[in-house]
Amino acid sequence: MTSPLYAVIDLGSNSFHMLITRQLADSVQIVDKIKRKVRLASGLNTDNMLSDEAIERGLECMRFFAERLQDFPKQNIRVVATATLRLAKNRDVFIEQANQILGHNIQLLSGVEEAKTIYKGVAYTSNIQGNKLVFDIGGASTEIIIGENVEPLKAMSLDIGCVTFNQTFFNAGALTLSAFELATAQAKLHINSVISEYQGLTFDVVLGGSGTMQALAEILMHQQKPTLIDYEFLCAIKQQLIACKTIDAISIGGLDGERIPVFASGLAILIALFEVFEVKTLRLSSGALREGLLYDMLPSAKTVDIAALTINSMMVKYHVEQQQSERVTSIAQQLFNGCVDHWPAIVNDDYFVVNAACQLHEIGLLIDFKNQQKHGAYIVNNSQMLGFDQSQKQTLAMLIAQQKSDIDLQYLASQLLPLNTCASLLAIVRLAILLASRRHDKHLPTLTLISDVDSLTLGFEHAWLASHPLIADELRQEVKQFGKLGIKLNVNT
Structure with a gap:
């Protein structure tokens, strides 16, 4: 008897992802991962209206995903949307058409729901006891969560992301010290506005798994160094980016070309997080939002090791x-x-x-x-x-x-x-x-x-x-x- 297939689709602000797995008797096996750089957030104007071009990019991706979803039982599918569609005033235009294409309804996650699900994904796919501080930098939002073991204690989502910050601070493509300082200062303003919510909560380890942190880990691996991200490394990478002068000219060993367009803005936000929370080191997690959605859907996932x-x-x-x-x-x-x-x-x-x-x-x-x-x-x-x-x-x-x-x-x-x-x-x-x-x-x-x-x-x-x-x-x-x-x-x- 064939093990059941499960599909999780995450309509992010920067990329759309599809994770396909099947549950075996003694494990969860990843069958496929599909990713498309839709950059939905770049289609938001100052009035938070999505452009027709951005909507069409998203719908085209839905057509790709719909082909694969035909093989799945309805109850084994989760499709969620996050920050950009939360912000977009005309989101119903996209969601209604996407629902028809997929044959499955999209769930619009609130910021807190997204943050809590990200934490579950990190916790389920790691085996670290004690309190964890988790960062996730998306295209239009950044999630900050402190939890104990697999339970989130405080989860928040801020409207700052690598795509939106790229448009605001690096839109002309210039990589200057002043652009980084302005971006980091703005991120710190947002973070400081909620920092009191985390007072009294301690953490033993800091984890993150979004694109910015994965890119930094890939650079460290290219340098044959441990994939432990510290503040000094972030500052060194910032100086390398400034030396490149423009986004088009970025050339750093180990940095994937797909990550280049929003790498500087994501780095500025991460530096702000390090400074406000006084983080010494961050470790890369192997799971986040999609894994959290998956383990919520799998039978008895919460009771297994x-x-x-x-x-x-x-x-x-x-x-x-x-x-x-x-x-x-x-x-x-x-x-x-x-x-x-x-x-x-x-x-x-x-x-x-x-x-x-x-x-x-x-x-x-x-x-x-x-x-x-x-x-x-x-x-x-x-x-x-x-x-x-x-x-x-x-x-x-x-x-x-x-x-x-x-x-x-x-x-x-x-x-x-x-x-x-x-x-x-x-x-x-x-x-x-x-x-x-x-x-x-x-x-x-x-x-x-x-x-x-x-x-x-x-x-x-x-x-x-x-x-x-x-x-x-x-x-x-x-x-x-x-x-x-x-x-x-x-x-x-």
Whole structure:
């Protein structure tokens, strides 16, 4: 029986998107993504009337999408419109025609509804505990949300966006310091008008997934740097844009050509958000509005662990031996629990990626034993892993790539997480894999652990090491590798 298909259409101010998925028994699989740069917001005049040309661009895209929607049950389709159609006084002209073309009614989201749905999309597709501050910069609006786990606590939408700001401050195409300063100042006025609404709410991490932030992450990847966006990087990119002088002349390695027209205006808004909220770093999320709509529509989506489904699906797909993964995971949990209170570089939330690495450490074997670590890391880096943000996915790939043999400290230093955190997590994963290498429950050791700030002492039951001489020898070699990580490994016989 074919799994049901689901379609989510987001009529944004800059682009129209269609996300097509199907729900499998143990995962959500993305079947297709379709995107068209409609730039609807550029068709709004000063009286908030959409031009005939903008309406026709939007309707043409609806005709494209309508062809695909014929294959879906009506109850499996969600079509929503956002900021530009909220603002447009003649929106009914577009919506009525679009409804007829699609054969499905468009839902006009309020700003708060959009913000809350964006937060759900971020929360469902990441696995970060605690309070999250989420930014989403669209074509005609910017959403700001603070939430705890999967529940938004405060959600607001401001009428500032990369398309509308581009028309106001960069319309002539000139990239000047004064244009950036004016755009940033105007954005800060809007943000400061609502900042009191967020007083008393704290956040542990800042996330964003809209086009501006994705473009910045792509630039960082091109530079072979961690995709962690900080204020200094934003200012450096602003200076590069000013040096280009005009939008037509923008040439920055890693910046996709489609993103260029509204990149400067989006950057100005993001700088304002960083300054007002005193943000130090922002991480790229793997979901936003469309994912929030999807998980609201899927049966029982709110009760499932998306990350767990992703891991289980990959284990089945790559024929990972579940029993061996469970052995490695059980030892890793003992090691992590024994170290987390004494190793300052790790916290309880870090076990999420350790657990994933232990379960998926052998996915590369399906390709070939030779270079299986590289194969496994490649699979992770090139897979759509719902439930994992960019940092977690990158760390997972590193743990799989470095699970045995010589440790590459330069590789560890290139991660989003601090080097000492990567070192601590890698130490736990390597030991767990090594101690479970006999691949049988009866050969798992009974461990005693003593950990200190930069050391770990392992104790084994009587004669266990003597009856496992190969593991004992590999532990002696591991002492040298741990030295690279700045951790003293002691083996007490």
